[in-house]
Amino acid sequence: MDSVSVSFDSSPDSIARPRHDWTRPEAETLYDLPFPDLLFQAQTIHRRHFDPNRVETASLLSIKTGGCPEDCGYCAQSAHYDAGVKATKLMDRDAVLETARRAKEAGAGRFCMAAAWRHPKDRDLDRVCDMIGAVKALGMETCATLGMLTPEQARRLQQAGLDFYNHNVDTSPEFYGKIITTRTMQDRIDTLAHAREAGLKVCCGGIIGMGEQVGDRLGMLLLLANLPAHPESVPINLWNEVRAVPVNDTAERPDPIALVRMIAVARIMMPKSVVRLSAGRQYMTDELQALCFVAGANSIFIGDLLLTTKNPQTVRDAALLDRLGMTSPLDGAKAPATSLI
Ligand code: SF4
Numbered sequence: 001m002d003s004v005s006v007s008f009d010s011s012p013d014s015i016a017r018p019r020h021d022w023t024r025p026e027a028e029t030l031y032d033l034p035f036p037d038l039l040f041q042a043q044t045i046h047r048r049h050f051d052p053n054r055v056e057t058a059s060l061l062s063i064k065t066g067g068c069p070e071d072c073g074y075c076a077q078s079a080h081y082d083a084g085v086k087a088t089k090l091m092d093r094d095a096v097l098e099t100a101r102r103a104k105e106a107g108a109g110r111f112c113m114a115a116a117w118r119h120p121k122d123r124d125l126d127r128v129c130d131m132i133g134a135v136k137a138l139g140m141e142t143c144a145t146l147g148m149l150t151p152e153q154a155r156r157l158q159q160a161g162l163d164f165y166n167h168n169v170d171t172s173p174e175f176y177g178k179i180i181t182t183r184t185m186q187d188r189i190d191t192l193a194h195a196r197e198a199g200l201k202v203c204c205g206g207i208i209g210m211g212e213q214v215g216d217r218l219g220m221l222l223l224l225a226n227l228p229a230h231p232e233s234v235p236i237n238l239w240n241e242v243r244a245v246p247v248n249d250t251a252e253r254p255d256p257i258a259l260v261r262m263i264a265v266a267r268i269m270m271p272k273s274v275v276r277l278s279a280g281r282q283y284m285t286d287e288l289q290a291l292c293f294v295a296g297a298n299s300i301f302i303g304d305l306l307l308t309t310k311n312p313q314t315v316r317d318a319a320l321l322d323r324l325g326m327t328s329p330l331d332g333a334k335a336p337a338t339s340l341i
Pocket of ligand 1: 072117
């Protein structure tokens, strides 16, 4: 371990003001702490801001699948690769609303609507705004991920009742060019800024297991933690096996302990952000998920499909949280007899 020390001022004043000046040596020092020390630090910070025994639940629906002009090297929905995903048109409002209703019954507190676009066309945005208003009226939090936004589009979404805008940075600035060439990291940061300026909360994270190094994972966390405001929601995805996409050539399933370390560092560097275990949970054992919750993860997606990839069944999630003595909106919810999506 190097000689950089990371101090944890646990005074209420310090904890109330998350930092935005994290350095790489600090991130590396945290990551390399002995595992029990790292988890203790993460739990201590987690408990200052959250109920440590509770996870939030969100549901994700692909409202427009496939045919995307972007070349994200991990994505089955890119038109650049033949991953066997059929392109669809934008879903009808009523079908979206019915799915949201079922997700709410199954215990989802937030409903995320995803469209495989480079950016929304204004006529499509009208329809999405209509969906957002209808889902919001069900009493759910709303999230959308629609690609790049102009400032005006972000304002329109906010006025329609959107709570969160998801736009992931995916990986570190250094590794980014190996994964995506059709939009820059700066494009992404600009869209995040437009969402912020419009008054939207930001959901932003990335994917691990695409062949990046630990230093890239920390680089991604540094980027997020040093934004002018931390994303309220930080999804951490594990690479899902998708056929015929370039990431297959470099992908490597991360060491589970490395994943827990990364979650813990995210919790420490972004103490007030909700950290979500997102895609790839089907590869995680119950024990690994439990360790991630101890490290500070406090959100999951429910439903047995995440866009085009599998997700654990809601009954398995409810059983795991029950075994762990943890609470979530799944408590007392009606388990779906069929797929939510
Ligand atoms: S990740 Fe999103 S932007 Fe990239 S190809 Fe897939 S749908 Fe398009």
